[in-house]
Amino acid sequence: MLTRQFIFLCLAIFVTFANQAMLIPTIPLYINSLGGSASLAGLALFTFAVPSFLVRPLMGNACDKWGGAFVLIAGLGILAIGGLLYFIPYMAAVFAASILRGTAWGATSTGGLALLVTTSPQGRRGEASGYYNSAMTSASILFPAVALWMIHGHGGYRWVFLLSIVFGVLAIPMTLAIRAPREPTAAMRSEDGGPPQPAINRGIILAMLLNLGASIPQPAIVSFLPLYAKHLQIGDVGLFYVISGILTVVLRPLLGKRSDSLGRGPYIALGFVIQAIGFTVVFFGTTKIMVLTGAVIASFGPALVGAASMALAMDFAPVHGQGRSMATYSMTYQLGGGLGSMLAGGLADMFGLPSMYIGALVVTLFGAALLAATWREIARPQLDFRRSLPSSA
Known part of the structure; x- marks a missing residue:
């Protein structure tokens, strides 16, 4: 199970989720520091969630055409660009960052799952999904506390934003190190040469x-x-x-x-x-x-x-x-x-x-x-x- 490709995938997903985990408790506090209300903070979180949900089918198509690694790397790049917008201390920049990052999150989540399928042996998929979920969860447990520690007297918001960007960028070479097998995608046919199989069955x-x-x-x-x-x-x-x-x-x-x-x-x-x-x-x-x-x-x-x-x-x-x-x-x-x-x-x-x-x-x-x-x-x-x-x- 612990093949080179799978280890790099779990590491890439860990630092990708670290990128998001740093910002989960930070954004409401940052909006408040800019003079925004709690409802405005909730709206910013909502503007992140909506594109993340809506773009997933499109990103799934992209995975089938160009591969999960391509989609994951593209999403990581957009995450970094969105993170840079937080350095602009205006509410409009925060909402623009949320939209960009939400779109990127749909890409990274979909690309990671597509790579999970191609790097997991068919007979050990339950074990693989367990390790994959643990990589996501462990980042979500640790890094919100790190962000709060930094905000309260150990660097402030700018260092939180910078570290989150660093995490996203670190995931790119890890993803490039994955050499998952690519299947031809021109004809979506079954393994035995039968008629095409629908993706949503x-x-x-x-x-x-x-x-x-x-x-x-x-x-x-x-x-x-x-x-x-x-x-x-x-x-x-x-x-x-x-x-x-x-x-x-x-x-x-x-x-x-x-x-x-x-x-x-x-x-x-x-x-x-x-x-x-x-x-x-x-x-x-x-x-x-x-x-x-x-x-x-x-x-x-x-x-x-x-x-x-x-x-x-x-x-x-x-x-x-x-x-x-x-x-x-x-x-x-x-x-x-x-x-x-x-x-x-x-x-x-x-x-x-x-x-x-x-x-x-x-x-x-x-x-x-x-x-x-x-x-x-x-x-x-x-x-x-x-x-x-x-x-x-």
């Missing part, structure tokens, strides 16, 4: 829906847990983010590896079961220990389901449409976070904060029901999914 949609079953419930924990703790008057629950982050980074590769041997279905099922147990414990919890325990348990759901469903999408992706397939699958992360936040917030306003976890549990059960309905197709390990399912949804 039943299997990709299934992998997306299963991942949404794990990602939609998560904002109830990740975003709203501190508010729920305040409601229960149990004190600070910041320890959750440290524990769940470290455990997720360590366990994801191991869990993904097991999904290769046992099959995607059992591990996705285990993820839904663990997630349901976690939300149940949080809902009935009345003490800090119970709520923290339930939250940490629930956080393992996306670790299991995410790694296995990503590998499942890789299994379903046609040879000559992998970029478009993985670009479409990647949209579930932002979609899940957005829908989940709206669901949790809406339930909390209408029925009270505890209802968030009932809603999260219901979505989890829907995901489990979908898995049960499609169990025969995905439960067996090392199955050639593209041959076992119809080619279109």
Whole structure:
């Protein structure tokens, strides 16, 4: 698994996510320092998210034409240009940077996933997706704290912006070092010379829906847990983010590896079961220990389901449409976070904060029901999914 190409890919993704992680807590503070309001900061974050979501299908097409490395490097270059705009201390420059960086983020995310497919052995895709996700998560845990440390008396905003640009530039030679096999793209035909295979097929949609079953419930924990703790008057629950982050980074590769041997279905099922147990414990919890325990348990759901469903999408992706397939699958992360936040917030306003976890549990059960309905197709390990399912949804 730890081939030269795969190691360079994980390193490139680590520093790419470090680039973004540095700016996640910085942008709202920077806008405030320029005299902007909290709502204006939220709008700036929104202008980053929208192009990142919308350009992914286009970037998937580009991956299939020119390769994932080309798209990833192009995205990294635009990230650097967008980062330079932050040095202009005007609100218009901040919004222009958000639009540029959002477009670039759609490119880097899609290019990275396309390279993941081509650098991962078919029989070890679960393990590969585990390492890949750990590279992303570990950067997201460490570098927001580094940025805040720099802002508060150790360099200031300019050094944060400079370091984020350096991270993005460092990823370019790492990507150039990847020599992933390129497939001819002129004729999108199946491996046996049959008719062209659509990039968006039943299997990709299934992998997306299963991942949404794990990602939609998560904002109830990740975003709203501190508010729920305040409601229960149990004190600070910041320890959750440290524990769940470290455990997720360590366990994801191991869990993904097991999904290769046992099959995607059992591990996705285990993820839904663990997630349901976690939300149940949080809902009935009345003490800090119970709520923290339930939250940490629930956080393992996306670790299991995410790694296995990503590998499942890789299994379903046609040879000559992998970029478009993985670009479409990647949209579930932002979609899940957005829908989940709206669901949790809406339930909390209408029925009270505890209802968030009932809603999260219901979505989890829907995901489990979908898995049960499609169990025969995905439960067996090392199955050639593209041959076992119809080619279109």
